[in-house]
Structure formats: structure tokens, C-alpha cells
Amino acid sequence: MRGKPSKKILLAAVLSVASTLSAAEQVIETPAFWLESGQNSIKAAARLKANNGFAKNVILFVGDGMGVSTITAARILEGQSRPNNRGGEENSLSFEIAPYVALAKTYSANQQTPDSAPTMSAIITGVKTNDGELSVGMQVARQEKNAEVVNTYKVKTLLEQAEEHGLSTGVVSTARLTHATPAACYAHTSERDWESDAQIPAGAGVKDIARQLLDFGYGNGLEVALGGGRSMFLPNSTPDQEDSDKFGGRKDGLDLTQRWLTQYPKSAYVFNKAGFDAVDPQQTEHLLGLFERSHMEYEHDRLGDKAGEPSLTEMTEKAIDMLSKNKKGYVLMVESGRIDHAHHAGNAYRALTETVALSDAVRKALEKTNPKDTLIVVTADHSHTFTIAGYPQRGNPIMGLVKQPGEAGFAKDSNGLPYATLGYANGPGYRGGNGRPGLSPVDTAHPDFLQEAAVPLGSETHGAEDVPIFAFGPQSHLFHGVQEQSYIYQVMAHALRFKAGR
Known part of the structure; x- marks a missing residue:
């Protein structure tokens, strides 16, 4: 029926994303790759037609509590759990x-x-x-x-x-x-x-x-x-x-x-x-x-x-x-x-x-x-108040410490200590007082780890x-x-x- 998107149209949009992911896993991301990816997305968008029908x-x-930073980090975490994923970011x-x-x-x-x-x-x-x-x-x-x-x-x-x-x-x-x-x-x-x-x-x-x-x-x-x-x-x-x-x-x-x-x-x-x-x-x-x-x-x-x-x-x-x-x-x-x-x-x-x-x-x-x-x-x-911070290299474990592109070790704060990508503006993970501790020996990816918080609160x-x-x-x-x-x-x-x- 005119004006209603079919499953084929929605599938085309999905396949456009999937093709980008597949290419990201298998080929070098040359300028041509990104231009072609963008063109595929344009074509998929152009095929979309508003469904003006009513819903049953x-x-x-x-x-x-699912803000934008939560969606971004979850996208990367899910992507990094998959084999042969480029880095998780493109998931x-x-x-x-x-x-x-x-x-x-x-x-x-x-x-x-x-x-x-x-x-x-x-x-x-x-x-x-x-x-x-x-x-x-x-x-x-x-x-x-x-x-x-x-x-x-x-x-x-x-x-x-x-x-x-x-x-x-x-x-x-x-x-x-x-x-x-x-x-x-x-x-x-x-x-x-x-x-x-x-x-x-x-x-x-x-x-x-x-x-x-x-x-x-x-x-x-x-x-x-x-x-x-x-x-x-x-x-x-x-x-x-x-x-x-x-x-x-x-x-x-x-x-x-x-x-x-x-x-x-x-x-x-x-x-x-x-x-x-x-x-x-x-x-x-x-x-x-x-x-x-x-x-x-x-x-x-x-x-x-x-x-x-x-x-x-x-x-x-x-x-x-x-x-x-x-x-x-x-x-x-x-x-x-x-x-x-x-x-x-x-x-x-x-x-x-x-x-x-x-x-x-x-x-x-x-x-x-x-x-x-x-x-x-x-x-x-x-x-x-969930944050994704620092300049971690692509594919860096989203739950891990920040490691910048081309650097052998972890990125350091002003006190010479490594820091994690994920954190909170406030909450129970505050580790201040006499200065934040180093995280090098800590498993920041452990399910029970509490990310660092800037302001101490019992509940974020x-x-x-x-x-x-x-x-x-x-x-x-x-x-x-x-x-x-x-x-x-x-x-x-x-x-x-x-x-x-x-």
C-alpha cells in the first residue's frame, strides 16, 4: 500500500548498516570505503517512506536511565564481545x-x-x-x-x-x-x-x-x-x-x-x-x-x-x-x-x-x-551522569583504562596515574581525599568494579x-x-x- 514501508525497506536499512560492519571487519577503511558506506546509507534513507497508516x-x-552515553558504551561493549569485530564502535x-x-x-x-x-x-x-x-x-x-x-x-x-x-x-x-x-x-x-x-x-x-x-x-x-x-x-x-x-x-x-x-x-x-x-x-x-x-x-x-x-x-x-x-x-x-x-x-x-x-x-x-x-x-x-572520556584508541576495551593511539602504556592524569574510559560525575565510586589511587593493578572490567566518580555521593x-x-x-x-x-x-x-x- 502506498505510503507504508515494507519489511523489505526496513531490511534494506538494516543491511546497509550490516554491510558497513562487514566491510569494517574485512577491508582497510580507505576513503573509498567511507564514501561508499555513506552513499549506501543515503540510498537506504531515500527508500524510506512514511507509514501514514494507523497502528493496531x-x-x-x-x-x-538509558542516556546517550549509556547507549554508546553498550553498543561498543556488545560489539567487542563479538568475534572479528573491528573494535566495537561500528556496532x-x-x-x-x-x-x-x-x-x-x-x-x-x-x-x-x-x-x-x-x-x-x-x-x-x-x-x-x-x-x-x-x-x-x-x-x-x-x-x-x-x-x-x-x-x-x-x-x-x-x-x-x-x-x-x-x-x-x-x-x-x-x-x-x-x-x-x-x-x-x-x-x-x-x-x-x-x-x-x-x-x-x-x-x-x-x-x-x-x-x-x-x-x-x-x-x-x-x-x-x-x-x-x-x-x-x-x-x-x-x-x-x-x-x-x-x-x-x-x-x-x-x-x-x-x-x-x-x-x-x-x-x-x-x-x-x-x-x-x-x-x-x-x-x-x-x-x-x-x-x-x-x-x-x-x-x-x-x-x-x-x-x-x-x-x-x-x-x-x-x-x-x-x-x-x-x-x-x-x-x-x-x-x-x-x-x-x-x-x-x-x-x-x-x-x-x-x-x-x-x-x-x-x-x-x-x-x-x-x-x-x-x-x-x-x-x-x-x-x-555517566561519562565516556579521554582519548582511547579505537578498539580499546570500553571497560578498560585509556590507551591512546601509538602509545605503549596507559594515558596518565596530572599526577601520573592511569584512568578509565568510563566514569561518573558523582556517586559511590569517589576515590578522592588524599588523591585518587592508581588503577593499573585493578581489573576495571570486573562486573563488580565501581567506576570512579568526581563527587562523593552514596548514590549516583x-x-x-x-x-x-x-x-x-x-x-x-x-x-x-x-x-x-x-x-x-x-x-x-x-x-x-x-x-x-x-
């Missing part, structure tokens, strides 16, 4: 081949540098709000206890609209399902930390976030909810299924996992990999998976988990299989939540491997969907710069230039033919 499905991927993550890219301004209604609550609220409702608040207007004061005030200013999410229009919906995260990013999809509250009733202060009439997931009052409710946060759903008298010496966290006695099973016909609740694998998407209408008491394991540590956990890719695939049964379509939000947590810890290795895992999940979604009817958006809620902070938006499918061409973060919602709603806020 929308999949939103959010890399929590591309799965979503970097998107035909349309834009930038989003991430400030919240009251802060230059935001947290995940207002940023995800902007993405999923089209309305910017205050830090710490979920899917309510900025008129609500943080920790407002009056439910009437919160309900007066709550703003409808894309998932709530989707359910009203008869579509299916799902939320997938490697963080707690009650954490800010996934919670913004279904909950309305003045405090992101009110995840269970145990966190809500006396006298507050606002429902806790876990309870709101079950009380999602639109359509058939969420069809898929997969992530961590089991303690927020279980009573404090109930032993945890994976760690029997630990208990749930709820004080009200409610077992929301059992309520899920009684509330929805043909439903399933799972807490481990075996149970997850046994779920038949064709026979299950509602699936709740809670794979950890708190956040799920980092991808690097996942295979060592006692009960076993599915990967982000596996959860994405299962969610698509379940939701795609609805002929009217679906809206799915997938979050790689632990990119953010690793950055806060000053641990670049885990942040980057989480980003690569997100890339794998996006690749699976691209394989399982049709670009003619599925809009796929990949973005971040905010950035971090978010960054305030713009974050990228990558888009495939119907109406993806509307992502262009530098936009307010709330614009992401507008494009998704427009692609689904929803009226904003209705």
Missing part, C-alpha cells in the same frame, strides 16, 4: 537501526533533573507533573493524602485508554511492578513510594500502588503483568515462595496474588522460571508473574537465581504472544528497569549489560510483529540532558527534532486513533 498495536520500550544495537529518531526534553514540572515518576507519567499520559508523583497533574502536592484531590487531578494513561477501546494491555519490567515506571501505566498517586499499604501514612485515603494494579478499572484489566515486587502483593504473615524465611510486606492481610486468580478467569500467577515456561499463552487470559521479592536480578546475575527468572526477552515474547490474541490490538510497555539501578550504584558493567539485554528484547519484538500495523517506540525516561544521580527516541512502524515519522517528553504519548495515541486524554 503499540509497544513502548523504556530503558530506565549497532537493535533499536539504533530505527528509521526515525528524535530527542525528548526530560525536565519535570518542578525540577531540571527529574526522577522516573514524572518522566514516565509524561510519556504515558502526555502530561508533565511533579517529581515523585504518578499520572496526576502538577496541581497535586507530593504525598497528598486526600484521595478526592488525587482523583480530581488524575490523568488517563495510554493503557487505560486502550482498555476502554477494547484493546489488551500489558506491563513488563525487571524492576518491581510497583516501581515508578511500570506503576505510572496503571496507578494514580501523589507518592511513588506508596507501593503497598505498609508505606502509606496514617490518615491517607489513597490506595497503594499494588492494590491499584488489581483495581485497574478499565476494560478487562491488565492482561499481562510481569516483573518483580512480590513482597508488595503478599501479607506479612505469608512466607515468600522463594525465600521461606522471609515474608510479604502487606499489613492489611490481602494476598493480591490469590485475588488475581479469583478475579480473572483463565488466569495464572507464577513466581519462577519453571512456572513461567509452563504458561500457555493460548490458554491463559491474564498472567501475573512476580519473580523476586523486590527487583529482579541483573541480567549478569540472573542465571544464578535460586528459583530462576525469565529474561527480559522471554517476558517480552510471552507478553506479545498473549496480547496478540486480541484482534483489536494491544498496548504493551516493557521496561529495562535495572539500567538505572546499576548506574545509581556506580556499576557501569551491569548498566551496560542491562542495556544490551533491552536491545535483545527489542530485536525479538521486531521479529514477532509486523511493521505495517505495530508502532514500536524505544526511549528512556532520563539519563545519568540522574542527568538532565535530553534522551533519544527511536521509532518503527505506523506514524513513526512523527518523531522528529527535539520534543517535550509528553509528545511521545501524543504520537502513540495518534497512531492508535485515540483522542488525547480520552
Whole structure:
């Protein structure tokens, strides 16, 4: 159909990148090589045609804390893990081949540098709000206890609209399902930390976030909810299924996992990999998976988990299989939540491997969907103070110390000490005081190594710069230039033919 890119066109763009990579691995990069590479990219771009059709499905991927420097370093790390790679720099993550890219301004209604609550609220409702608040207007004061005030200013999410229009919906995260990013999809509250009733202060009439997931009052409710946060759903008298010496966290006695099973016909609740694998998407209408008491394991540590956990890719695939049964379509939000947590810890290795895992999940979604009817958006809620510095030679290990082209040893700082390529502007990796230590005998590529930080903080902070938006499918061409973060919602709603806020 005229105006709609075919899989062949998208494949041509992919092959253009792939041919550049292949050539980089096999030939000397002469001026002719680079000129030809550029011409191939021009030809691929010229073949792109805007898909002006509307979307049946929308999949939103959010890399929590995935700023530009994180994407760059993850791209190089993934590339350097492949045999015969030129150096890693020329690699591309799965979503970097998107035909349309834009930038989003991430400030919240009251802060230059935001947290995940207002940023995800902007993405999923089209309305910017205050830090710490979920899917309510900025008129609500943080920790407002009056439910009437919160309900007066709550703003409808894309998932709530989707359910009203008869579509299916799902939320997938490697963080707690009650954490800010996934919670913004279904909950309305003045405090992101009110995840269970145990966190809500006396006298507050606002429902806790876990309870709101079950009380999602639109359509058939969420069809898929997969992530961590089991303690927020279980009573404090109930032993945890994976760690029997630990208990749930709820004080009200409610077992929301059992309520899920009684509330929805043909439903399933799972807490481990075996149970997850046994779920038949064709026979299950509602699936709740809670794979950890708190956040799920980092991808690097996942295979060592006692009960076993599915990967982000596996959860994405299962969610698509379940939701795609609805002929009217679906809206799915997938979050790689632990990119953010690793950055806060000053641990670049885990942040980057989480980003690569997100890339794998996006690749699976691209394989399982049709670009003619599925809009796929990949973005971040905010950035971090993560830096790539120095003048390392091409192919220098991204996790290593800086070694400049033509130099036999490592580059030195003003005190004659080597330094790493990756670092943070602040965080727990500060090694100041009487002067920074030498890193020559240190394995900076070790998964547990904390990159150096310039300012000492117990937890590294978010960054305030713009974050990228990558888009495939119907109406993806509307992502262009530098936009307010709330614009992401507008494009998704427009692609689904929803009226904003209705």
C-alpha cells in the first residue's frame, strides 16, 4: 500500500548498516570505503517512506536511565564481545537501526533533573507533573493524602485508554511492578513510594500502588503483568515462595496474588522460571508473574537465581504472544528497569549489560510483529551522569583504562596515574581525599568494579540532558527534532486513533 514501508525497506536499512560492519571487519577503511558506506546509507534513507497508516498495536520500550552515553558504551561493549569485530564502535544495537529518531526534553514540572515518576507519567499520559508523583497533574502536592484531590487531578494513561477501546494491555519490567515506571501505566498517586499499604501514612485515603494494579478499572484489566515486587502483593504473615524465611510486606492481610486468580478467569500467577515456561499463552487470559521479592536480578546475575527468572526477552515474547490474541490490538510497555539501578550504584558493567539485554528484547519484538500495523517506540525516561572520556584508541576495551593511539602504556592524569574510559560525575565510586589511587593493578572490567566518580555521593544521580527516541512502524515519522517528553504519548495515541486524554 502506498505510503507504508515494507519489511523489505526496513531490511534494506538494516543491511546497509550490516554491510558497513562487514566491510569494517574485512577491508582497510580507505576513503573509498567511507564514501561508499555513506552513499549506501543515503540510498537506504531515500527508500524510506512514511507509514501514514494507523497502528493496531503499540509497544513502548523504556530503558530506565538509558542516556546517550549509556547507549554508546553498550553498543561498543556488545560489539567487542563479538568475534572479528573491528573494535566495537561500528556496532549497532537493535533499536539504533530505527528509521526515525528524535530527542525528548526530560525536565519535570518542578525540577531540571527529574526522577522516573514524572518522566514516565509524561510519556504515558502526555502530561508533565511533579517529581515523585504518578499520572496526576502538577496541581497535586507530593504525598497528598486526600484521595478526592488525587482523583480530581488524575490523568488517563495510554493503557487505560486502550482498555476502554477494547484493546489488551500489558506491563513488563525487571524492576518491581510497583516501581515508578511500570506503576505510572496503571496507578494514580501523589507518592511513588506508596507501593503497598505498609508505606502509606496514617490518615491517607489513597490506595497503594499494588492494590491499584488489581483495581485497574478499565476494560478487562491488565492482561499481562510481569516483573518483580512480590513482597508488595503478599501479607506479612505469608512466607515468600522463594525465600521461606522471609515474608510479604502487606499489613492489611490481602494476598493480591490469590485475588488475581479469583478475579480473572483463565488466569495464572507464577513466581519462577519453571512456572513461567509452563504458561500457555493460548490458554491463559491474564498472567501475573512476580519473580523476586523486590527487583529482579541483573541480567549478569540472573542465571544464578535460586528459583530462576525469565529474561527480559522471554517476558517480552510471552507478553506479545498473549496480547496478540486480541484482534483489536494491544498496548504493551516493557521496561529495562535495572539500567538505572546499576548506574545509581556506580556499576557501569551491569548498566551496560542491562542495556544490551533491552536491545535483545527489542530485536525479538521486531521479529514477532509486523511493521505495517505495530508502532514500536524505544526511549528512556532520563539519563545519568555517566561519562565516556579521554582519548582511547579505537578498539580499546570500553571497560578498560585509556590507551591512546601509538602509545605503549596507559594515558596518565596530572599526577601520573592511569584512568578509565568510563566514569561518573558523582556517586559511590569517589576515590578522592588524599588523591585518587592508581588503577593499573585493578581489573576495571570486573562486573563488580565501581567506576570512579568526581563527587562523593552514596548514590549516583540522574542527568538532565535530553534522551533519544527511536521509532518503527505506523506514524513513526512523527518523531522528529527535539520534543517535550509528553509528545511521545501524543504520537502513540495518534497512531492508535485515540483522542488525547480520552
